[in-house]
Amino acid sequence: MSSPRPPAPQGHAAAVQEEPEAVETPVWDLGVYGGGPEGGEAGIMKLYEYSPEGAGMPDVTVTCAAKKLLVPPIPADWQPEDGDTAERQPVWQITWANPEGPDHGGNTDFETIGTAIDRGDAVKFRFPEEGGGAKAKAFSICREEPGYFDICAKVYPYGHASGFLHHMQVGDKIDCFVHRKGKRVSRDRRAGSHVALIAFGVGITECLPMAACELAQPEPQSVRLLWSARSRGDSAFWRDQIEALQAMYPERFSFVEIFSRDDEWADQVGALKGRITPDLCKEVFDQYWGTYVGGPNEAARPHVRFQNVAEKALLKEADKYWETELGYPKWSQRLCLDAGDATPEKAQKGAVITHDPPTL
Numbered sequence: 001m002s003s004p005r006p007p008a009p010q011g012h013a014a015a016v017q018e019e020p021e022a023v024e025t026p027v028w029d030l031g032v033y034g035g036g037p038e039g040g041e042a043g044i045m046k047l048y049e050y051s052p053e054g055a056g057m058p059d060v061t062v063t064c065a066a067k068k069l070l071v072p073p074i075p076a077d078w079q080p081e082d083g084d085t086a087e088r089q090p091v092w093q094i095t096w097a098n099p100e101g102p103d104h105g106g107n108t109d110f111e112t113i114g115t116a117i118d119r120g121d122a123v124k125f126r127f128p129e130e131g132g133g134a135k136a137k138a139f140s141i142c143r144e145e146p147g148y149f150d151i152c153a154k155v156y157p158y159g160h161a162s163g164f165l166h167h168m169q170v171g172d173k174i175d176c177f178v179h180r181k182g183k184r185v186s187r188d189r190r191a192g193s194h195v196a197l198i199a200f201g202v203g204i205t206e207c208l209p210m211a212a213c214e215l216a217q218p219e220p221q222s223v224r225l226l227w228s229a230r231s232r233g234d235s236a237f238w239r240d241q242i243e244a245l246q247a248m249y250p251e252r253f254s255f256v257e258i259f260s261r262d263d264e265w266a267d268q269v270g271a272l273k274g275r276i277t278p279d280l281c282k283e284v285f286d287q288y289w290g291t292y293v294g295g296p297n298e299a300a301r302p303h304v305r306f307q308n309v310a311e312k313a314l315l316k317e318a319d320k321y322w323e324t325e326l327g328y329p330k331w332s333q334r335l336c337l338d339a340g341d342a343t344p345e346k347a348q349k350g351a352v353i354t355h356d357p358p359t360l
Helices: 160-167 201-215 239-248 263-269 278-289 298-303 312-324
Strands: 060-071 091-097 122-128 134-145 148-154 173-179 194-200 222-229 253-259 304-309
Touching: 060 148, 091 160, 122 160, 134 160, 134 173, 134 201, 148 160, 148 201, 194 201, 194 278, 194 312, 201 222, 201 239, 201 304, 222 278, 239 253, 253 263, 253 278, 278 304, 278 312, 298 304, 304 312
Parallel strands: 194 222, 194 304, 222 253
Antiparallel strands: 060 091, 060 173, 091 148, 122 134, 122 173, 134 148
């Protein structure tokens, strides 16, 4: 498979395509590749399998093609070297150009590095360290087109990896590889009728593309996304994409926001206030769908799927209460999971399961 390499993005490879004036419903174009092993209408999937003997493809050197500041810092001149002095840290969306020449699938042009956005795959960049060597750090891919892919990154005080990305200029190069555990080809996707997605902060840049990919599949009757942010400034991006999905799938996609440090704004926009808790998840998902124990749609509980996207500590906590508080076993009902983790032996200690797990 080969195709002409597209020109470099002008300023930025935007995540939302501008539709013709005659089109009333906005369309969010995640890229050109199919949304499943047999292909689909939206989403990104690998075009080829990994070597069964290896742990993935070798490193590739990619070039920074464009940078877009999604969330400006406060104060505006803040730098990661200034430490914890910012009221708000910046968020970047960065477009990378793949190397010239054949890719690992044999395409004449390096069309893709082989990620699967609908599985939550990530790419690991190797960031040089003082004294030599490099440390790898993973970032989720939020969009891909032939020859290019995008990531989003929040810059943290004294952050080595995020600070490096913050200072990179268009034309700079860095080595990277697709992040997959062990010998696995990709996470398994377990289709369900009701999909619950929870994004903490910049995790929306992984969750929202997953929502779009799920909506492009026939199985989900409802995809519901809960986004937790501190304040209005932290969530002042990707609004066009959210609105596009709402317009494209008004009966199947719903979106809920919660703010932990901006009650005034939450009141203005009708958002929730506080932090994500097990009780809140029961309200946002089980109560909304009627899938709680004894609810009108309890029979659908085995077909509920969930996915949390957050930093490691929050992710571990959220995964735990889906099992121990909501009664959904991660090993069988998490939307995307490594095949080796999809066994009853991986259940959380103290898990309370309220129904027979689905037959997968």
